[in-house]
Amino acid sequence: MRKLLSRTAIATLTLAFATEGMAEEWNVSVWGKRRAFTEHVEKLAELVADKTGGEFTLNISYGGLSNNRENLDGISIGAFEMAQFCAGYHADKNPSITVLELPFLGVSSLEQEVEISMAVYQHPATQEDLARWNATLLMPSPLPQYNLAGVGDAPATLADFEGLSVRATGGIGAAMETVGAVPTSMSATEVRQAMDSGVVKAVAFAPHAHMSFGTIENATWWTTNLNPGTVNCPVVVNTDALDGLSDEHRAALLGSVDEALDHYVEFYNSNTMTAWGPALAERGITEVSFSDDELAAFKEAAAAPAAAAWIADNTAKGLPAQELYDLVTGMIAEGGS
Numbered sequence: 001m002r003k004l005l006s007r008t009a010i011a012t013l014t015l016a017f018a019t020e021g022m023a024e025e026w027n028v029s030v031w032g033k034r035r036a037f038t039e040h041v042e043k044l045a046e047l048v049a050d051k052t053g054g055e056f057t058l059n060i061s062y063g064g065l066s067n068n069r070e071n072l073d074g075i076s077i078g079a080f081e082m083a084q085f086c087a088g089y090h091a092d093k094n095p096s097i098t099v100l101e102l103p104f105l106g107v108s109s110l111e112q113e114v115e116i117s118m119a120v121y122q123h124p125a126t127q128e129d130l131a132r133w134n135a136t137l138l139m140p141s142p143l144p145q146y147n148l149a150g151v152g153d154a155p156a157t158l159a160d161f162e163g164l165s166v167r168a169t170g171g172i173g174a175a176m177e178t179v180g181a182v183p184t185s186m187s188a189t190e191v192r193q194a195m196d197s198g199v200v201k202a203v204a205f206a207p208h209a210h211m212s213f214g215t216i217e218n219a220t221w222w223t224t225n226l227n228p229g230t231v232n233c234p235v236v237v238n239t240d241a242l243d244g245l246s247d248e249h250r251a252a253l254l255g256s257v258d259e260a261l262d263h264y265v266e267f268y269n270s271n272t273m274t275a276w277g278p279a280l281a282e283r284g285i286t287e288v289s290f291s292d293d294e295l296a297a298f299k300e301a302a303a304a305p306a307a308a309a310w311i312a313d314n315t316a317k318g319l320p321a322q323e324l325y326d327l328v329t330g331m332i333a334e335g336g337s
Contacts, residue, residue, distance in 0.1 A: 024056040024249055026081035026241065029065040029074055031189060036208035036272045037141055038062075040264035041084065041235060044139075047256035048249075056249040058082065068187050072236070076133040081241040084141060086233040088170030089187065095314050096120070096129040097137075099324045100232035102310055103175035104303035106332050107230070110265045113142035116331050117232060123327065125320050135236040139257050142265065143206040144273075145227040146172055150202030151195065154221035154286050158294050167191055168204040171310075175228040175302035176204070188213050195219075206230065207276040208268065216279060221286040225295065228302065 028045070030038050038060075045058035066074040071083035072093055087097045100120060107113050117140035120126055130137055148166065155161055162180035166173075173183030184200055192214045194200045203215045210216050242250065280287070290298075307325060314321035 022055050022246075024052075024245065026056075026058050026237075027065060028058050028060045029071050029080045029083040030060060031063045031068040031071075031084075031187070032212060033062055035212040036264070036268045037143075037212070037233070038084070039267045040139060040141065040260040041082075043263040044235075044253075044256050044260040047259060048252050051252040051256065052249060056245075056252060063189070068189065072133050072135065075135045075236055075238050078134070078238050078240065080238070082138070082235065082237045084233060084235045086169065086231050088173075088185065088231050091170065093133065094129060095317060096123070096126040096319055096324060097232050097234065098170060099310065099314075099321070099328055101170035101172070101229060102303075102325075102328075103171040103229040103306050104227075104299045105229060105328065107145075108332075110142040110144060110268060112332070112335075113230070114140060114261055114265065116328055117142065117234070119327060119331060120324065121234065123324060125324065129319070130236065131239065133236075134239050136239045136242055138235045138237050138254075139261055141233040141235065142261075142268075143208075143230045143233070144268075146204045146206055146230055147223045147226050148202045148204050149210050149215045149219035149222040149285070151218060151220055152201055154288050155223075156288075158290060158298055164202055165200045166202045166204060167194065167200045170231055171229050171306055172204050172231070174306050175298070178301040178305075179298060191215060192217075204228070208272045211272075211275070211279055216283055216285060219283075219285055221288050222280065224287050224289045226290065226298075227295075228298075 028041060030041060034042060041060060045060055048056050048058055065080050066083070068085060069089045071085040072090065074080055075083050087094050088101055091098045097120060100117060107116065121137040121140070126137070158179045161176065164181045166176050166181045166183050167186055168176045168183040169185045173185060176183045186194060188205070188209055191200070191203050195203060195215060195218065203210070205213070205215060245253065311321045311325055
């Protein structure tokens, strides 16, 4: 009997160790709180857990693992396995994907933003660029066109932006400079305090972020149709961690990306955009719209010079910048999604 029990105990322990060995847990670094911007990450975690019977889990941390501007650095050293960041936070670290942040590209929908982003992510030069950080691009966080919410007197014309301090990153910041604004780059989590203290008078965000980070709580006006561009915020994984997954777990992860993105787009379109108008109306925020002529002049002043500068700067860095730019603008011209 003792021999039987001993064998049974050994078998149980062996099974336990085998089961433990099959389990995989990844830490995921995002920031803020759960919102439209992170819905694809949340959905991805749900799908991966379901497909693997709970053997592969994504442990999502909202700010507990890293500052959002340091997420790419954390990925590079393997401090966590997955992270979200925005290209404009550190353009020098990921110049290839900043092509997607150029002003007035003319992307018309979240679906098209996904399609174009994935095409750029799959370009060999982009993959090589991110490989410097031991990072593999997994999926974008598609965002609609940005607009400004601000305090003080509402701008009646674009000339009224002269000297206005604006939180705007990447290509949007460059565009705002062309109308005399003074762009300041800061992370989303710093914006409300900067607005409250008067460090900035206006903030460029997508609708979900204006609601999530509280800019509309003290804003008195917002722009309905400035639409200078958007930011590109990919989700990346540590390449070594990805390579170290079992075939089953890797298939569960990569095979869930499309469904996670579909969920994100549906959520953003149906939840966020539905709530946006009423959120502005109930706070009595003045809507500011600019004439077609003003917008055309703004685009002419900002778009071509920014694109030319981006191509020149990044060609000098060894990137096939013209090729990446032509890829993006060609897909937009074709219409896509």
